[in-house]
Amino acid sequence: MHLHLVKKDFLLAKKYWIVLLIAAVVLPVFIQTKLTAGGEFPAFFLSTLYVVFLLFNTVSMMEDKYRGAALLCATPYTRTALVAAKYLFIFSVFFGCFILYTLAVLLSPVTISMIDMYDFGRALLLFTVIFGVLIPVQYRFGYEKSRYIFFFLVFLTPFVLPGIMKALQHDNAGTMSPLPFSSPLLGLLFVLLAFVIGGISLSITIRIYSTRNL
Amino acid sequence: MKPILEVNGLTKQLGNFQLKDVSFSLTEGCITGFIGVNGAGKTTTIKLLLGLIQKDAGEIHFFGENVQSKEREFKSRLGIVLDEGYFYEGLTLLEMKNIVAAAYSHWDNSLFNRNIERFGLSLNQKIETLSKGMRMKYAIALAISHHADLLIMDEPASGLDPQVRMELRDILLEYVADGKSVFLSSHITSDLDKVADTIILIDNGQIVFSEEKDILLDQHGLVKGDTKELNDQTRNLFLTLQETEYGFSGLTKDKASVRQQMNNTLIERPSIEDIMLSYIGR
Numbered sequence: 001m002h003l004h005l006v007k008k009d010f011l012l013a014k015k016y017w018i019v020l021l022i023a024a025v026v027l028p029v030f031i032q033t034k035l036t037a038g039g040e041f042p043a044f045f046l047s048t049l050y051v052v053f054l055l056f057n058t059v060s061m062m063e064d065k066y067r068g069a070a071l072l073c074a075t076p077y078t079r080t081a082l083v084a085a086k087y088l089f090i091f092s093v094f095f096g097c098f099i100l101y102t103l104a105v106l107l108s109p110v111t112i113s114m115i116d117m118y119d120f121g122r123a124l125l126l127f128t129v130i131f132g133v134l135i136p137v138q139y140r141f142g143y144e145k146s147r148y149i150f151f152f153l154v155f156l157t158p159f160v161l162p163g164i165m166k167a168l169q170h171d172n173a174g175t176m177s178p179l180p181f182s183s184p185l186l187g188l189l190f191v192l193l194a195f196v197i198g199g200i201s202l203s204i205t206i207r208i209y210s211t212r213n214l
Numbered sequence: 215m216k217p218i219l220e221v222n223g224l225t226k227q228l229g230n231f232q233l234k235d236v237s238f239s240l241t242e243g244c245i246t247g248f249i250g251v252n253g254a255g256k257t258t259t260i261k262l263l264l265g266l267i268q269k270d271a272g273e274i275h276f277f278g279e280n281v282q283s284k285e286r287e288f289k290s291r292l293g294i295v296l297d298e299g300y301f302y303e304g305l306t307l308l309e310m311k312n313i314v315a316a317a318y319s320h321w322d323n324s325l326f327n328r329n330i331e332r333f334g335l336s337l338n339q340k341i342e343t344l345s346k347g348m349r350m351k352y353a354i355a356l357a358i359s360h361h362a363d364l365l366i367m368d369e370p371a372s373g374l375d376p377q378v379r380m381e382l383r384d385i386l387l388e389y390v391a392d393g394k395s396v397f398l399s400s401h402i403t404s405d406l407d408k409v410a411d412t413i414i415l416i417d418n419g420q421i422v423f424s425e426e427k428d429i430l431l432d433q434h435g436l437v438k439g440d441t442k443e444l445n446d447q448t449r450n451l452f453l454t455l456q457e458t459e460y461g462f463s464g465l466t467k468d469k470a471s472v473r474q475q476m477n478n479t480l481i482e483r484p485s486i487e488d489i490m491l492s493y494i495g496r
Contacts (some may be wrong), residue, residue: 004316011309012302062302071300074264074292075317214266
């Protein structure tokens with residue numbers, strides 16, 4: 001049942017598939033060529049964030065325009081299933097971007113570095129924190145109102161992005177040193193933490209959506 | 215006939231509008247017309263039935279079971295046609311069908327394909343290219359292809375031409391011939407004159423009456439005559455009365471007294487619309 005709802009989100013954004021597929025491969029290569037050594041994490045994270053946000057925004061716009069969720073909620077699809085499918089959609093695009101990045105590393109004529117477990121873990125954690133806030137905010141305030149909130153955040157990006165880029169590109173060892181874990185184990189802990197945050201966000205969104213008038 | 219859906223004390227406050235203590239029941243094998251003017255509370259009631267709006271109070275039972283505790287089972291036995299369609303317009307008919315069909319455990323694809331063929335639709339067509347009539351037919355094809363026991367339709371005839379409305383009436387009559395039921399909201403009452411078995415009138419968020427159509431039409435009479443027939447006593451026999459310099463016309467619920475007290479009048483069978491307007495205009 002969830003699978004069909006995830007498929008529905010992909011269908012709603014079908015016009016943008018090709019562009020975003022290309023972006024998911026080309027963007028990380030381009031970003032990495034502009035950065036110094038250790039640029040694989042910001043390259044992967046920022047390109048994935050861009051692709052997922054555009055897809056998420058496109059689907060939300062379609063949902064707001066056609067209000068198809070009202071029809072689906074009148075069928076045996078539950079509101080919980082609709083919300084869970086939204087999270088599944090977002091995370092499946094994230095994993096899709098990871099696969100495309102890996103393919104780009106293997107096939108690109110430009111030398112770019114592979115993402116290790118640590119980078120994958122912190123990318124997933126950051127990604128979960130961002131969408132773990134974005135999704136409930138959108139369900140709470142609706143597409144139109146939340147657009148203004150996100151617009152304000154995007155407006156802030158040029159001011160804070162250089163700082164974030166520097167921090168993300170910072171030597172991995174420096175960020176790991178206070179913790180007594182190996183790099184892959186720390187990555188795994190980040191993945192687990194991402195699942196916990198994702199789960200909390202999911203339950204908040206389900207609660208918000210269960211009382212919403214459609 | 216057994217009641218299939220029973221609504222008791224349904225209440226909802228939505229801004230300045232309030233749905234007040236709405237109670238009615240739908241019987242098996244019947245077409246029930248849910249009538250009222252725009253803003254009377256028809257769509258709000260239907261959305262409450264479908265769980266699209268959370269109720270403040272009241273209970274809904276489907277075949278004796280509380281729908282809140284068996285929501286998925288209830289919805290799997292319902293067919294839905296909503297006023298605006300609520301379809302993802304950029305998708306094809308096939309893509310939209312695949313999404314909806316996956317929700318139903320008793321989806322009958324061969325029945326759906328037969329309906330699509332019968333309605334002259336093409337599955338590869340985009341929903342946004344459908345005319346209003348075609349869109350309604352598509353919505354019906356989706357709603358009746360999982361052997362639903364009850365078809366709930368919100369203003370299906372709104373904006374349709376007379377030919378499509380006639381086709382809609384035929385579809386509904388065929389549907390109930392199989393022992394299924396239809397709950398149909400409309401402010402166009404002429405179609406209900408032809409197909410409805412029961413009429414429920416809602417006005418300003420309250421149920422005014424719920425009655426079998428034939429009883430309703432037999433009980434009421436559209437009286438026409440000279441204004442000389444009117445006096446303080448006879449005026450009280452009418453629900454509404456329009457007077458002109460040529461005479462009067464009015465709707466009564468007491469035809470026997472009219473016949474007894476007003477000799478030179480003509481009593482005609484009213485339409486559902488005459489009855490509706492009389493009750494909401496009081």
